[in-house]
Amino acid sequence: MNVDLVVVGAGLCGLTVAERCANRLGMRVLVVEARRHIGGNAYSELEPETGIEVHRYGAHLFHTSNESVWAYANRFTRFTDYVHRVYIRRGDEIFPLPINLATINQFTRSAMSPSEAAAWVRDRAAQYRDGDVGNLERKAISLIGRDLYEAFVRGYTAKQWEADPMDLPAAVITRLPVRYTYDNRYFSDTHEGLPVDGYTRWFERMIDSDRVEILLGNDFLDRQSAVNKHNTVGRVEVVYTGPLDRYFDRAVGGLTWRTLDFAWEIVPTGDYQGTAVINYADRSVPFLRTIEFRHFHPERDYPRDRSVIAREYSRLARPEDEPYYPVNSTMDRRILRRYRDLARQETGVHFGGRLGTYRYLDMHMAIASALRVVDRLAARRTV
Ligand code: FDA
Structure with missing residues (x-):
């Protein structure tokens, strides 16, 4: 294998590591990704019938107060001035949140x-x-x-x-914010917005380098894959951003996650709910919230007679489901400690990202943690 580093997972963490290792450290990097697209859970695409940009793995709003992360993201994309607001429906009334x-x-x-x-x-x-x-x-x-x-x-x-x-x-819950003002901005970070021409264009620009190669549809933990754990670990340095327990074949048990199901619909109206996200407070309504994607980009020229919505349902993930939110039960924490011990013994493999650390990370946190991984790799190269 003629590369200096294999990155497993083309989510924001893996892509940041790949970009920095290639452009800052001059490494040749191969990124392997099990899915057929880059971007991980922040992936977005244009819904083919309407041309409306949809976030396939749930609504993604970029926000950060970390100046170096903000500067880093702005190298690859400009951001709109979108400000996120969320409402909640209870019975026949709609209230602002938080x-x-x-x-x-x-x-x-x-x-x-x-x-x-x-x-x-x-x-x-x-x-x-x-x-x-x-x-x-x-x-x-x-x-x-x-x-x-x-x-x-x-x-x-x-x-x-x-x-x-x-x-x-x-x-x-650690806290339940209550604001004694009429400010209903959902995030209180210094910077907030959506990538002007979509998440996927942002991510494509990150890896636009001769030193970065991407291999899609390659599950690193499947022995049949061209690039897999068995023919890679020990031969070349690896940054692994897939699920921690899967890396070790769930040897000490499975970490539990919650997943989401999305019910997609193209509705015959130019505006279904007047805002991007409405949560549903009533238990009798089975879904958590409805996302109407056109509202993320009011500056775009979207069709006036159709709109794309997704209703979001939450449930416990089975092993074959997409893991979204770590459950983090007492049992999970016990199992996690044992996987962390195993991970420390795995030479030449760095575990990162939300799946590799079993932590909920916002996008800016995923970038920040990837930048720290790169600093560690840089330090090892200069020793
Ligand atoms: P991510 O999961 O994106 O990428 C990991 C990649 O590794 C995936 O592409 C996966 O296919 C691949 N992979 C896994 N195992 C593999 C294997 N064995 N072989 C090869 N590839 C493998 N954040 C935020 O800032 N604002 C927001 O609004 C939201 N909204 C949001 C909604 C929902 C529903 C969720 C679940 C999460 C968010 N987030 C968010 C968080 C955001 O999704 C998160 O920060 C990033 O996905 C983290 O990027 P990672 O690269 O760590 O993981």
Whole structure:
């Protein structure tokens, strides 16, 4: 194999490693990817009938406060000035999220000031302040009170985890942000936007180099693949961004993930819901949210009589499903520790990305962690 590095996985982590190793360290890099496209879960494409850009693995909004990550991403793409906002439907009403002064005043049919609303929430949250907050429901009530919890958190969380919040660990939520202003920007990062000509063009520019080769449809853990673990590890340095447990053939057990199913529909209207994302609070509605993709790019000339929507359903992943969110149960954490020990013993293999570390990473975090992997590789080369 005439390369200096094999990168497994063409997601944002793998592509960043490949780009930096090729252009900063002058390495010849081969990227192998099991799917038929690059970009990992941030992949997007134009829906063929409407030309509307869709995110095939769930809505992806780029946001970061990390200046070096922002500068790095801007080498390959410009970003639109899209600002993400999310709404939630409860019964026949739509409220803004995250819970803010508009949400509270609409919910209570009042016109409270910021300090009045804060006192209102404090009063209701006091119920569990010093009591038992051993499960998600009690923890949530201790943070925002029962009224807001039952209206906006309980049903959605139950669908998200397929479990009653009373049976979920409190650790699932660390905080529930409540804003006592009318600001309903979903993210509070310094930079936010969508790549002007789509995620896939961004990623293609990253690997536009003679020193980077891409091999699609190549599962590194399948012995039948041209480039696989058995004919690579030990012969050339590897950065592996696939699932950690699969690398070790699930020798000490499977790490659990949640997955999403998407029900896609082309609807005969130029605007289905007036915004990109509406969550559904009621447990009686089986899906979590509806994404209408045209709203991510209001600057584009999309058809006026059709729109693309996807309804998102959450469930526990089986081994053959796409892993989306780590469950991170006590058992998972125990298994993870053993895989981390095994990973440390694997010479010449660096584990990275959300699957290789079993951590939820936003895109900017995936880039930042890839840049750290490259720094480590650079340090080894100069020793
Ligand atoms: P990623 O999963 O993207 O890439 C890994 C690649 O490795 C995949 O292409 C996979 O096919 C490949 N692979 C795995 N095993 C292999 C093997 N054995 N052989 C070869 N290839 C293999 N972030 C954000 O900033 N804003 C957002 O709005 C969202 N939204 C969002 C929605 C949903 C539903 C999810 C699940 C996640 C997000 N994210 C997000 C997070 C974002 O998806 C994440 O940061 C990146 O996908 C991380 O990139 P990685 O390269 O780590 O993994």
